[in-house]
Amino acid sequence: MSKIKVGIVGCGKISSIYFQNCSKFKIMEVVACADLDLSRAQAQAAEFGIAKAYTVAELMADPEIDLVINLTIPAAHAEVCLQALESGKHVYVEKPLAVTREEGRRILDRAASSGRLVGSAPDTFLGGGIQTCVKLIQDGWIGTPVAATAFMLGKGHEHWHPDPEFYYAPGGGPMFDMGPYYLTALVAMLGPIQRVTGSTKITFPERTITSEKKYGQSIKVETPTHVAGVLDFHNGAVGTIITSFDVFGGHNLPRIEIYGSEGTLSVPDPNTFGGPVMIRRHNATEFSPIPLTHGYAENSRGVGVLDMAYALQGGRPHRASGELAYHVLEAMHGFHDASAEGKHYVMQSTCAQPAPVPIGLMPGTMD
Numbered sequence: 001m002s003k004i005k006v007g008i009v010g011c012g013k014i015s016s017i018y019f020q021n022c023s024k025f026k027i028m029e030v031v032a033c034a035d036l037d038l039s040r041a042q043a044q045a046a047e048f049g050i051a052k053a054y055t056v057a058e059l060m061a062d063p064e065i066d067l068v069i070n071l072t073i074p075a076a077h078a079e080v081c082l083q084a085l086e087s088g089k090h091v092y093v094e095k096p097l098a099v100t101r102e103e104g105r106r107i108l109d110r111a112a113s114s115g116r117l118v119g120s121a122p123d124t125f126l127g128g129g130i131q132t133c134v135k136l137i138q139d140g141w142i143g144t145p146v147a148a149t150a151f152m153l154g155k156g157h158e159h160w161h162p163d164p165e166f167y168y169a170p171g172g173g174p175m176f177d178m179g180p181y182y183l184t185a186l187v188a189m190l191g192p193i194q195r196v197t198g199s200t201k202i203t204f205p206e207r208t209i210t211s212e213k214k215y216g217q218s219i220k221v222e223t224p225t226h227v228a229g230v231l232d233f234h235n236g237a238v239g240t241i242i243t244s245f246d247v248f249g250g251h252n253l254p255r256i257e258i259y260g261s262e263g264t265l266s267v268p269d270p271n272t273f274g275g276p277v278m279i280r281r282h283n284a285t286e287f288s289p290i291p292l293t294h295g296y297a298e299n300s301r302g303v304g305v306l307d308m309a310y311a312l313q314g315g316r317p318h319r320a321s322g323e324l325a326y327h328v329l330e331a332m333h334g335f336h337d338a339s340a341e342g343k344h345y346v347m348q349s350t351c352a353q354p355a356p357v358p359i360g361l362m363p364g365t366m367d
Contacts, residue, residue, distance in 0.1 A: 004028040004309040007059045007089075009080055010071030011035040011044040014094065014301070018069060019048040021302035025364050028067075028309045034059040056080070060087040066312075069305060070094065074171040078103035081118065085110045090312065092119035092305045095180035097325035099171035101333055104326045111322060117312065118322030122181045123304025125188040126319060127273025128297035131357045133258070133265055134189055135293050138356065141279060142260025145190055148231075148239040150182040151253040156225070156245035162213040167245075173223035174243035175200075175332050178271065182241060182256065183328045185270035189258060190233045191353040192327060197344045198229035198335030203246040229335040234350070273300045293359055303366070310366040319354040327351040 006028050008015060015033070022030050032052035035041040045053035052062070059065065060083050068084040070077060070093040078098040084091040085107070097120045098104040111118045124130065137145060152174060157164040166172050187193065203226055207219040226246045231239035256267035266278035266287060274297035278287040296303050304320035311318035327349045334345035357366070 004312060005064050005066045006030045006069060006305070007032040007034065007054075007062065007065040007067075008069045008071060009034050009056055009059060009084075010094075011040045012071065015044060015071050017299060017301045018071065018305075019044060019050070021300060022069075022305060023048065025302070025306045025309070027306065027313065027365075031064060032059050032062060056083070060084065060089070065089055067092065067305070067308070073166055074099055074176070075166070075169070078107060081107045082110055085114055085116050085118075088114070088116070090117045090119075090308070092308055092320075093121070095121040095325070096171070096176055096332070097322060097329050101326075101330055104329050108322050108326055117308060117318060119304055119308040119318055119320050120322055120325030121301070121304060121320065122184050122270070123301065123307070123320045124181060124270055124273055125185050125354070126296060126303050126307060126357055127300055128292040128294040129268040129273060129275045129277060130185050130188060130270060131294040132275070132277045132290060132292045133267050134356050135359075136265060136277070136279065136290065137189055137258065137260070141263060141281070142258060142265050143262030143282075145235065145237045145258055145260050147237055147259040148186055148190060148257065149254065150186060150239065150241040150256045151251070152178045152182060152243045152255075153247040153251045153253065154245060155248045156207060158207045158209045158211065158219060160211050162211055164209060164211065165219050168207060168219050168221045168223060168225070170223055173225055173227070174245045175224070175227040175335060179227075179241070179243050179332050180325075180328050181270040182243070183331055184324065185256060185267065186231070186239060187324065187327065187351070188354050189267070190237050190239070191235050192233070192350045193331050193347050194232045194234045195344050195346045196229055196231050196331055196334040197338040198227060200224035200227045200336055200339040224336065224339075227335055229338075231331070273297055294357055295361060295363060306364070307366045314367060317352070317355070319357070321351070321354075323349075323351040324354060
């Protein structure tokens with residue numbers, strides 16, 4: 001079986017874990033990398049033993065490359081994805097799929113017309129933590145799911161990130177930055193979303209950077225920094241989600257909880273791959289830990305690309321699909337639209353609930 005040849009576009013901070021993990025997957029080989037700053041691509045190529053350091057145009061023109069991993073900033077996601085597809089390559093993109101629904105739709109339409117696959121982060125839902133929760137729900141441990149809560153609250157990236165500006169531009173904010181992790185996990189556990197509503201606000205029109213690199217510089221805030229939403233799932237469950245960069249004193253809220261007719265499931269941080277997973281059945285007096293049933297519990301970013309490679313080899317659907325990512329993108333815009341218009345937003349898209357990952361896989365495999 002021949003390997004899937006991979007090229008990485010975008011050699012910033014997050015690229016290192018992709019280089020590190022993808023080198024362990026025997027079904028694929030990273031053969032090239034590219035960045036707008038060629039020296040940055042050359043540095044990553046040298047560190048991780050990649051044969052070719054390219055400009056973006058050179059990487060797209062390389063006929064050896066089957067699949068592009070797009071790790072650019074959100075504003076460039078659509079452009080680079082479309083370039084990859086137009087070059088005859090499959091593409092996997094960091095979250096979100098695109099900044100706008102129109103861009104996301106163009107990506108999916110282009111993929112369909114060219115017979116290529118689109119995949120998208122987050123792939124954390126493929127890790128041992130969320131997959132254990134998927135199994136518990138599907139095996140009936142909490143009965144019929146009736147409700148869910150999800151909370152991501154903090155004080156904003158200007159306190160720690162060296163270049164935090166894009167988190168406050170369109171396509172940023174707490175919903176577009178962290179919402180994909182939470183919403184993708186909820187869809188993996190509960191299935192697609194039927195409608196949403198929400199309230200949003202920009203609490204502080206300007207932010208002051210306190211991280212070292214740009215200490216004291218100001219950021220104009222152009223996207224809501226506190227988003228409170230309600231979700232109705234097709235299966236009848238009702239969800240609540242809050243994402244915020246406006247919580248400066250910490251909180252005692254869970255990451256995600258799923259409430260069923262026979263118990264409650266405490267879900268681990270969807271920005272990680274592992275546990276802990278906790279459950280409290282209807283007749284129990286406290287929560288109990290559940291051992292993880294699946295692997296990929298360490299930092300396994302790139303496992304969505306691995307699953308995509310197996311899908312390409314085996315002709316099956318891939319789990320971290322473009323359709324799933326578009327459904328999440330639409331829901332995130334739906335919260336903002338509902339707030340602006342004072343009404344529910346009815347989802348126009350749907351997606352398949354991702355197939356559970358099999359138990360007992362060997363490391364570095366997905367089938």
